[in-house]
Amino acid sequence: MTSEELFDAQARIKTLPNEPGCYLMRDRRGRIVYIGKAKDLKARVRTYFQPGGDPRPFVRWLPRVLSEIETIVTANEKDAFILENTLIKEHKPRYNVQLKDDKNFLSLRIDPDEAWPRVRVQRKKNEGKGRKFGPYHSAHSLRQTLKVLNKHFQLRTCPDHVLANRTRPCLQYQIKRCPAPCVLDIDPEEYAEDVRRTILFLEGRGDELVDTLREKMLAASEDLHFELAARYRDQIEAIEKALQRQQTVADGDVERDAFGYYREADRLTIQVLFVRRGRLEGARAFSFADQEFPDDEILSSFLNLYYNAGNTIPKEILLPFAIDDDEAQGFEELLGELAGHRVHIQTPQRGARRALVETAIQNAHHSFQEEHSREERTLDLLEKLQYRLKLSTLPRRIEGYDISNFQGRQIVGSRVVFVDAQPSKSDYRHYKIRTRDGQDDFGSMREVLLRRFRRVADGDDDAPDLVVVDGGKGQLGQALAVMEDLGLHDIQVVALAKSRVDKSGFDDHEVTRSAERVFLPGRKNPVLLKQNSAERFLLERLRDEAHDFAIGFHKSLRRKQSLRSSLNEIPGVGPATKRDLLRHFGSLKKIKAASLQELQEVSGVGPATATQIHSFFHPAPTQDP
């Protein structure tokens, strides 16, 4: 198809099946740009190309960008939902909403079957055994819950290996936050009672818990167990406080999620409000850009991704507008299976449910505006930086490089990345310098840049908008030479030199510093960035991040090396035992944390060697005479 030819949608539609399934739209470069699902594939795809002109904006550009529409038929709508979810995650099409891998997936887990259960923070969906609570909508709300639990429910907080190896209770016992099952002979039934209460609290059954505790408090004070009665009183107060924070929006046991939706052109925010046991428990907003498809499709696709990402499925889901009836039915079925209970999807028009949806819409609007003004501020900052550094493009992706060494040895390089002026930590990289011995910052920087930008030159990686190297003219020249050698003439590079103490600025109270200097290619004098300017703050943050990241790597290398050499110092541990230990535990850190029993389980490690290793890492506390 030439650039002049349009995709012949009508011809393609004729060949599509009237079956349920998924359709995949490909652009002219063969990339999948959109994935949708439908009960009737032919009917759904036809809606995009209605003769007579569909007024929706995206319809106009479809014939220009598409080269093909593929379909995959499924047995029913429910299977289409499952397939859509898998395909979107796999292909990440440009025009679908994407739920990024939820790095914020935080929930709490407690396994009542272990000897002395404790509450653990869980960051992955399918981790470990036991009861799970959450996910929590923010680290802050999770921390608050943990604080109440730790203070009032008195379960141990230490990890298993600490529990197994303690010889004395820790501080938690001293401050009356743990009965110390690690060493003291405590009543398992009492501990189990605390576990049950913790679970009731985490289930949101605070009212029930308060009633039980009140009875216990009265009984304890009648029996003259005043300390115990005071403990129950504190627990009641803490629970009531936690309950007060949550506004009551429905009766009794109601569990529902209400969705709000706000859109301006191709940008939108979806807000979800969580109601648990009749109380508004929390809220979360998701913002998306570059969305061209209709609202009902976006919302339906979002719901599919959202609930498949491990979020709790309530009994009622309230939507701001209807999605296709048949789709809603298939989706209810799918969610019901996932949740193990019936799920109703509704679009309320009046009453308390509609009021909740309206609140969600208002919140979506508010989040949208916040996000927008943040983006405008970022854009403003990047434009200033572009102007000051005379860059040809907006520096949306900036890479910062630094070299660090320890007493001239163990040279390491670091790369940090800022996208839209924010650190993108998953793109950070360390480089162990291979070709240089001794202190050679220039040569080391050359090696790091060559290793990184060879991938760009080979087409395996995208180029950043700006590269910032730490240093002055020399470092800039070195970086430019690397780009030249690789044939990458368009990459913009600058060098950031540290500010200097301004001798003329000494006064009695403080030392003033010169402006931050940025060296640009082809310019003799550096650009000076003034103190407190936003551009300077951004570049300083980038440099500090690169520096800290390199130092952090250094420290971990040195720690590993000293641990490795400490293993060599243990009598009876030769190279073969060392290898067996590493194979068994996977890391030196885990060997150090292993209990005596765990060490004895390693093949090739006898009881005597296990004792040697264990007492090397856990020397017995010295006794006072």
Ligand code: SF4
């Ligand atoms: S007192 Fe013992 S059981 Fe409790 S947290 Fe401390 S080490 Fe763990």
